[in-house]
Amino acid sequence: MFRLINASLWLIVCMILNGSKMKKNIVIVGGGISGLALLHYLNIRHYFDDEVSIQLLEKGSRPGGTIQSTREDDYLFENGPNGFLDNKPNTLKFIQEIGTEEHLVRASGAAKIRFIAYQKALHALPASPKDFISFKLLTPLDKLRILMEPLLPRGKKLDESVYDFGRRRLGRKFSELFLDPMVSGIYGGDAHKICLRAAFPRMAELESKYRSLFNAMIRLKKKGGMPQGTLTSFTGGMAQLMDVAAKKYADQIVCNTEIKTISRNGPQYIVYSQDTQYKADELFMCTPAYRAADLLKSMDASVSESLLQIPYAPMAVIGLGFANESFQCLPQGFGYLNPSSEKRKALGVLFDSNIFPERAPEGHLLFRIMIGGARFPDIIKKSKEEIINLALDEIQQHFPTKASPKKVFYRMWPKAIPQYDQTYVHVKAKLQDQLKQLPHVHLNANYWNGISFNDCILDARNNSMAIS
Ligand SMILES: Cc1cc2nc3c(=O)[nH]c(=O)nc-3n(C[C@H](O)[C@H](O)[C@H](O)COP(=O)(O)OP(=O)(O)OC[C@H]3O[C@@H](n4cnc5c(N)ncnc54)[C@H](O)[C@@H]3O)c2cc1C
Numbered sequence: 153m154f155r156l157i158n159a160s161l162w163l164i165v166c167m168i169l170n171g172s173k174m175k176k177n178i179v180i181v182g183g184g185i186s187g188l189a190l191l192h193y194l195n196i197r198h199y200f201d202d203e204v205s206i207q208l209l210e211k212g213s214r215p216g217g218t219i220q221s222t223r224e225d226d227y228l229f230e231n232g233p234n235g236f237l238d239n240k241p242n243t244l245k246f247i248q249e250i251g252t253e254e255h256l257v258r259a260s261g262a263a264k265i266r267f268i269a270y271q272k273a274l275h276a277l278p279a280s281p282k283d284f285i286s287f288k289l290l291t292p293l294d295k296l297r298i299l300m301e302p303l304l305p306r307g308k309k310l311d312e313s314v315y316d317f318g319r320r321r322l323g324r325k326f327s328e329l330f331l332d333p334m335v336s337g338i339y340g341g342d343a344h345k346i347c348l349r350a351a352f353p354r355m356a357e358l359e360s361k362y363r364s365l366f367n368a369m370i371r372l373k374k375k376g377g378m379p380q381g382t383l384t385s386f387t388g389g390m391a392q393l394m395d396v397a398a399k400k401y402a403d404q405i406v407c408n409t410e411i412k413t414i415s416r417n418g419p420q421y422i423v424y425s426q427d428t429q430y431k432a433d434e435l436f437m438c439t440p441a442y443r444a445a446d447l448l449k450s451m452d453a454s455v456s457e458s459l460l461q462i463p464y465a466p467m468a469v470i471g472l473g474f475a476n477e478s479f480q481c482l483p484q485g486f487g488y489l490n491p492s493s494e495k496r497k498a499l500g501v502l503f504d505s506n507i508f509p510e511r512a513p514e515g516h517l518l519f520r521i522m523i524g525g526a527r528f529p530d531i532i533k534k535s536k537e538e539i540i541n542l543a544l545d546e547i548q549q550h551f552p553t554k555a556s557p558k559k560v561f562y563r564m565w566p567k568a569i570p571q572y573d574q575t576y577v578h579v580k581a582k583l584q585d586q587l588k589q590l591p592h593v594h595l596n597a598n599y600w601n602g603i604s605f606n607d608c609i610l611d612a613r614n615n616s617m618a619i620s
Pocket residue numbers: 181182183184185186187209210211212215216217218219231232233234235236237409410411412438439440443467469565568569596597598599603604605606608
């Protein structure tokens with residue numbers, strides 16, 4: 153009898169608690185990969201919770217942010233990211249959960265060789281220790297300097313640039329030939345300014361754990377090696393994933409909705425578009441840093457100021473489609489990068505249709521030229537015509553032809569990629585502290601925990617667990 157009364161009482165208490173449970177509104181501002189992945193993970197996390205409402209508000213007519221694929225005349229041009237490395241199980245699981253696994257395409261084996269432009273000629277980058285020994289751009293002295301790496305002590309500087317890190321461990325020539333173009337290829341950045349610890353944390357971690365990069369390689373090889381990864385995309389281009397995700401969560405996504413201001417009302421935030429207000433108990437900012445700065449300014453000027461200290465590099469992406477017969481010698485391999493010593497406006501060229509053959513019609517090829525970056529920020533002052541001419545000039549330098557392109561694609565990103573530079577580590581630490589003044593506001597975009605597609609998805613997953 154006593155047990156029965158106890159159980160009934162417990163049931164009543166539960167009913168009262170449930171009855172009084174407040175509905176929680178989660179608002180996501182921005183529908184690039186960061187916002188969409190977050191929407192997915194929050195839905196998984198709150199699958200059984202009727203008391204949670206989740207909405208994603210996106211300025212554009214469709215979600216995707218910088219992920220935009222254009223199909224025209226049987227060419228497929230990527231305006232933003234070209235693909236992602238398939239060595240992160242978290243990304244592959246995300247793709248499977250969204251339902252686009254069957255559309256995955258891996259880079260063709262023929263695109264394995266990568267080149268570097270040096271003194272106006274293309275040189276294949278060494279892919280094995282044997283290639284390295286015969287690699288002509290490094291003198292025997294440069295090679296000896298590289299081989300001294302295991303003898304060197306750990307570095308101490310927290311905000312050391314990628315260039316300085318390379319010079320300290322592997323010599324100046326290594327930094328110039330390999331790290332300088334790698335940084336401009338990934339970040340559109342300047343290797344003298346990009347901070348190793350912020351932009352390539354894994355490399356900094358390996359030095360701190362194993363002292364030497366060579367030692368790290370040997371130790372990790374014994375444990376099964378470092379995952380390499382293959383560049384991967386979708387048959388319909390990168391935007392295919394975004395479109396499928398947008399369809400899956402259509403009833404929670406509001407497009408053509410630019411957020412204008414955000415204010416605070418006690419524990420809640422009020423998010424204002426042109427004509428609607430959204431109440432948020434948890435607010436995720438998935439816009440670029442400079443947009444989050446505008447939107448958070450009226451609530452906390454210091455957060456806004458710090459966000460504005462994260463610089464962005466501009467980038468123009470040009471696609472040039474030609475008939476194969478326009479060239480005596482067709483490009484081989486993946487593409488090439490220009491080290492800054494080449495003094496070119498283009499950061500590099502990808503041979504897109506070698507990587508993913510279905511990106512150009514039969515008998516044609518597609519080049520993708522990246523121009524600008526931190527090295528050439530004045531790109532934003534050039535006209536579209538001037539930029540296309542720069543791209544044509546870049547192609548002519550290594551693949552001379554009298555033919556005109558059959559197809560031209562053009563995309564300018566005035567603020568393409570956030571720069572994890574030497575001030576970044578300090579700005580981020582400051583921001584983490586300042587954000588305590590805005591409880592339940594979360595920053596979730598590519599300027600926070602890595603710029604790559606893979607990083608954005610992982611960060612979204614981690615952030616989805618940050619709320620109770
Ligand atoms: C040219 C280029 C090439 C790249 N190549 C690669 C690559 O090959 N591989 C790779 O891994 N990564 C690559 N990246 C990086 C990667 O694509 C990006 O870091 C990532 O896509 C950024 O996603 P995000 O969601 O954080 O931001 P974004 O894609 O910038 O999304 C932000 C969203 O917020 C919305 N928004 C902004 N303001 C408001 C507002 N006020 N109200 C509502 N919505 C708003 C925007 O419309 C946008 O949809 C590349 C980036 C660029 C630019």
